[in-house]
Amino acid sequence: MSKVIFLHPDLGIGGAERAVIDAALALKSKGMDVKFVTAHHDPGHCFQETKDGTFEVITAGDWLPRSIFGKCYALCAYLRMIYAAIYLVLFSSLSFDLIFCDQISACVPVLRLSSAKILFYCHFPDMLLTQRRSFLKKLYRTPIDWLEERTTGMAHCVLVNSKFTAGVFRDTFSSLSHIKPEVLYPIPDFTAFNKPVEPPTKELMPQNKKLIFLSINRYERKKNLGLAIEAFGQLTERHPDVKDIHLIMAGGYDERVTENVEHYLELRKLAEKLKLADNITFLRSFSDSQKRTLLTNCSCLLYTPDKEHFGIVPIEAMYMKCPVIAVKSGGPLETVEDEKTGFLCQPVPDSFSEAMDKFLKDSGLSKRMGNAGKERVLARFSFEQFTEKLHGIVTGLLSGKP
Missing domain, CATH: 3.40.50.2000 (Glycogen Phosphorylase B;)
Structure with a gap:
């Protein structure tokens, strides 16, 4: 052996x-x-x-x-x-x-x-x-x-x-x-992703929302997480009458890492500055079971790092039939099929917000892209x-x- x-x-x-x-x-x-x-x-x-x-x-x-x-x-x-x-x-x-x-x-x-x-x-x-x-x-x-x-x-x-x-x-x-x-x-080994998905709790994500966007990444500045919040802010400005859309910022968090602590607080302040605090949920260090629940019940994943080396989260999201909006650079160019399993965008709020708007206007888009994403992962990854x-x-x- x-x-x-x-x-x-x-x-x-x-x-x-x-x-x-x-x-x-x-x-x-x-x-x-x-x-x-x-x-x-x-x-x-x-x-x-x-x-x-x-x-x-x-x-x-x-x-x-x-x-x-x-x-x-x-x-x-x-x-x-x-x-x-x-x-x-x-x-x-x-x-x-x-x-x-x-x-x-x-x-x-x-x-x-x-x-x-x-x-x-x-x-x-x-x-x-x-x-x-x-x-x-x-x-x-x-x-x-x-x-x-x-x-x-x-x-x-x-x-x-x-x-x-x-x-x-x-x-x-x-x-x-x-x-x-x-x-x-x-x-990743998808064995764990095939386990039964637990229903969402109100502590994990809001209930009865029409559209929920999800960001999963460590609380590090290089992950460009503020882009997700700013893009979400632009989306709410475009549709001021739509109240049932939400953003979940879920991130790896280690209290030993100063940047994790600082950046988490920076993002909270950004949400407050844009008057989005009531429409954004911040999660820290969630479990694998909670990740499955999030990916299953959210409408789309926002993946914001620019020139990311590869990016495992988009693969996990597509496997769970969750479409991906990602920056048009680095690893996502090899994993996300633009306009089929999600959208590849420029790393600016306008570009991300436009892609997010498509999910708001087309209620069936998330399901169609989610199914295509699962097929792509099974075939290539x-x-x-x-x-x-x-x-x-x-x-x-x-x-x-x-």
């Missing part, structure tokens, strides 16, 4: 965490022995599979700081991941044939000290996730950026989560032109296809035939 270790920075709740858990489920379904090693895991803030015994989770390095006086998050994340790698390779009693590492490549040189094959899954180059407005920030990021590019190239195999990310990888890591990363869409491709990549690596 092949033994696989997933090394991940923080097993909280987010798209990257969902992706690695689904990858672990895929390999486990093929008879592989799978475990997780991480720098942080809170059973009260994680996906079900990492707290119900589906996978063994070993934590190493959680005592290390996440920041230095609110700064140097990247440096601390790198150090925490390197420490976890040192523990895994030099001090743990774990045996493994392959290590599946993602997000942070700085630990790859440590992992290469073992005889295991190293697979690195690039969600997106880390160096592109931060801005460098000052000289000090540039000075701070220069060695980190160099380390990321150098260590990414040390993995035995590099995967990316979309064709969009593959292009960004090629343009960003100029010294790695010899590496052709393979695209592995992070398709099945978990079975994902499992077979990942299993083939892993077995090829282990046999020396990548």
Whole structure:
């Protein structure tokens, strides 16, 4: 039996965490022995599979700081991941044939000290996730950026989560032109989505509304969540007499993350400023069961990140027959079929509001697009296809035939 270790920075709740858990489920379904090693895991803030015994989770390095006086998050994340790698390779009693590492490549040189094959899954180059407005920030990021590019190239195999990310990888890591990363869409295991859907409670969503729009994303500024609120505000201005439309802002929320706390309050203030507080429900850290209820009972998903690397939520929404309005860039270009399973829009309130207006004017649009979305997911983004491709990549690596 092949033994696989997933090394991940923080097993909280987010798209990257969902992706690695689904990858672990895929390999486990093929008879592989799978475990997780991480720098942080809170059973009260994680996906079900990492707290119900589906996978063994070993934590190493959680005592290390996440920041230095609110700064140097990247440096601390790198150090925490390197420490976890040192523990895994030099001090743990774990045996493994392959290590599946993602997000942070700085630990790859440590992992290469073992005889295991190293697979690195690039969600997106880390160096592109931060801005460098000052000289000090540039000075701070220069060695980190160099380390990321150098260590990414040390993995035995590099995967990316979309064709969009593959292009960004090629343009960003100029010294790695010899590496052709393979695209592995992070398709979720839809088994949980096939469970019975619980009826909505009034605490989760308002009752007896004609049209309910839904946003699902972490409370982070880069997710552009204000766009959903501003677009909804424009929609209500167009139809001042329509009172039974609503917006639900559902987001991953971790009180340890300062940005989550700050941005949640910023969005609440934006809703109040636009006089929309009574028409918007804010949810934080909802369950998988609640997600199924939301996607089943809402009219449309608003997916606002610009140049999103892939985006798992639109796939989940379409599987649950919920149409998607998304920004016309990045991953949604590969997943959402414009005017068939939803609408691809410019990242401005006018464009989103116009698309939302179509659902208000055509009461049957949500059902038609929802059915088309389910068909698209089953045809192009099945978990079975994902499992077979990942299993083939892993077995090829282990046999020396990548």
